Amino acid sequence: MTLWLTxxxxxxxxxxxxxxxxxxxxxxxADRMMAAQLVGTGGVGLLVVLAPLQDWAALDxxxxxxxxxxxxxxxxxxxxxxxxxxxxxxxxPTPEMxxxxxxxxxxxxxxx
Amino acid sequence: xxxxxxxxxxxRTVLFGAIWxxxxxxxxxxxxxxxxxxxxxxxLSLRLMPAHHPVALWRLALHLPxxxxxxxxGGIDVARRAFARDMPLNPGWVELPVDLPDGGRVALGGELxxxxxxxxxxxxxxxxxxxxxxxxxxxxxxxxxxxxDIAAILGAxxxxxxxx
Amino acid sequence: MAxxxxxxxxxxxxxxxxxxxxxxxxxxxxxxxxHALTKADNLGLGxxxxxxxxxxxxxxxxxxLGxxxxxxxxxxxxxxxxVARTALEREDAE
Numbered sequence: 001m002t003l004w005l006t007x008x009x010x011x012x013x014x015x016x017x018x019x020x021x022x023x024x025x026x027x028x029x030a031d032r033m034m035a036a037q038l039v040g041t042g043g044v045g046l047l048v049v050l051a052p053l054q055d056w057a058a059l060d061x062x063x064x065x066x067x068x069x070x071x072x073x074x075x076x077x078x079x080x081x082x083x084x085x086x087x088x089x090x091x092x093p094t095p096e097m098x099x100x101x102x103x104x105x106x107x108x109x110x111x112x
Numbered sequence: 113x114x115x116x117x118x119x120x121x122x123x124r125t126v127l128f129g130a131i132w133x134x135x136x137x138x139x140x141x142x143x144x145x146x147x148x149x150x151x152x153x154x155x156l157s158l159r160l161m162p163a164h165h166p167v168a169l170w171r172l173a174l175h176l177p178x179x180x181x182x183x184x185x186g187g188i189d190v191a192r193r194a195f196a197r198d199m200p201l202n203p204g205w206v207e208l209p210v211d212l213p214d215g216g217r218v219a220l221g222g223e224l225x226x227x228x229x230x231x232x233x234x235x236x237x238x239x240x241x242x243x244x245x246x247x248x249x250x251x252x253x254x255x256x257x258x259x260x261d262i263a264a265i266l267g268a269x270x271x272x273x274x275x276x
Numbered sequence: 277m278a279x280x281x282x283x284x285x286x287x288x289x290x291x292x293x294x295x296x297x298x299x300x301x302x303x304x305x306x307x308x309x310x311h312a313l314t315k316a317d318n319l320g321l322g323x324x325x326x327x328x329x330x331x332x333x334x335x336x337x338x339x340x341l342g343x344x345x346x347x348x349x350x351x352x353x354x355x356x357x358x359v360a361r362t363a364l365e366r367e368d369a370e
Contacts (some may be wrong), residue, residue: 225314
């Protein structure tokens with residue numbers, strides 16, 4: 001069991017590395033933020049996996065990390081809002097953002 | 113109105129008390145501190161989020177299996193698309209009018225964000241903005257059902273057509 | 277028996293974590309990535325927590341795992357909306 005849990009922990013760690021790639025590449029701030037969010041969730045998952053191997057003390061750390069990961073995103077939204085109050089609905093959405101975008105990944109464009 | 117507040121105080125005391133119990137679990141001395149911490153938390157939560165609606169906990173419990181099933185389906189759907197070679201995505205937006213009160217709209221948005229193919233992006237002038245992973249997969253068909261469930265949990269009176 | 281279930285559940289959890297990351301890397305725009313992240317990751321955490329709960333020695337540990345997952349779910353639901361809405365408002369540097 002120890003071997004398997006270590007393997008799962010390594011797998012979760014590897015998926016965190018993927019998230020760091022997204023933090024690096026962006027391109028938008030929201031992309032970086034959500035990738036950091038994934039690092040938070042993944043970190044919680046990692047601690048939960050390692051908990052049985054370490055006398056379960058890691059569960060408390062996981063709990064605190066789960067709380068802090070949420071606060072990080074709240075901080076991001078507050079920093080981005082004009083008056084600092086953190087209400088993301090204070091400005092109307094920009095219409096061009098709501099246009100469905102054609103991207104190079106669009107499978108219908110490729111096969112259609 | 114009074115009844116709503118008493119019910120809210122009761123619900124929140126049980127909720128925060130349970131969380132405190134879990135946090136301090138094996139030790140007993142932690143429970144003493146809880147005698148102060150739990151009421152303080154209830155008071156703070158009532159200040160920050162006043163009780164406007166009678167929350168029907170049994171409806172919430174009834175709703176839970178649907179929510180869990182939905183979030184499992186949602187995860188599988190996303191995983192399938194992420195691993196597919198041609199990555200079948202057809203993203204787009206829908207706006208739909210929702211007559212839920214503000215807290216209900218946030219709850220609906222949070223729930224939709226975990227359900228298959230839908231992602232809420234807040235609301236604008238009473239309309240909920242929902243991003244769809246695939247506009248042709250019919251993900252948005254479930255939204256009225258979710259809204260009805262949350263309205264029932266909050267005991268919110270609804271307009272005939274679900275518009276504000 | 278419990279060990280087998282733990283292995284199966286944590287494997288499922290790992291699968292969804294990896295799926296979330298693959299989606300985060302492969303999906304074409306901010307909003308689709310947010311879909312991948314929110315849904316897959318929390319499912320992954322849920323499966324892992326469930327699998328580890330089978331190894332728990334006391335009920336307090338099981339309850340704590342439940343609390344961790346509930347917190348993560350609540351946070352994910354709220355965060356997805358906040359980040360989506362913030363991304364909707366401002367077009368920043370590509």
